[in-house]
Amino acid sequence: MAREPVLYPRIYPWYVVLATLDVLLTWLILTSFHGIELNPIAAGVIHSGGMPAATFYKFATVMFVLWSCEYIGRRRLLAGRRLAFYAVVANCVPVTASMAQIAIAGHS
16 A cells, blocks of 8 residues: 655654754753743643653644644645644744743853
8 A cells, every 4th residue: 555745745854853952942941941831731741741741742743733734735735835834933933932041041
């Protein structure tokens, strides 16, 4: 049984890399800088199960978004591409904020 290739192979790696950076930078800020998680859902997950649970939660959401892009994209190609693109943009926000916090803390 042959499988169809993914629809947006140039966008998905960026999404996964940014999601990974989000988890790593969150861990760094929480452990090295005694920061807090601002996302209330993620904060609850971290409080309940620590960073292993947060990592699982993050990548469960990644898998859901990737599945959604494929599902929507197979029906409306441009809509799926836009969703994938916006997922990348959305993940830039916490990564950029985390990097800024680390830079500021490093200069203090």
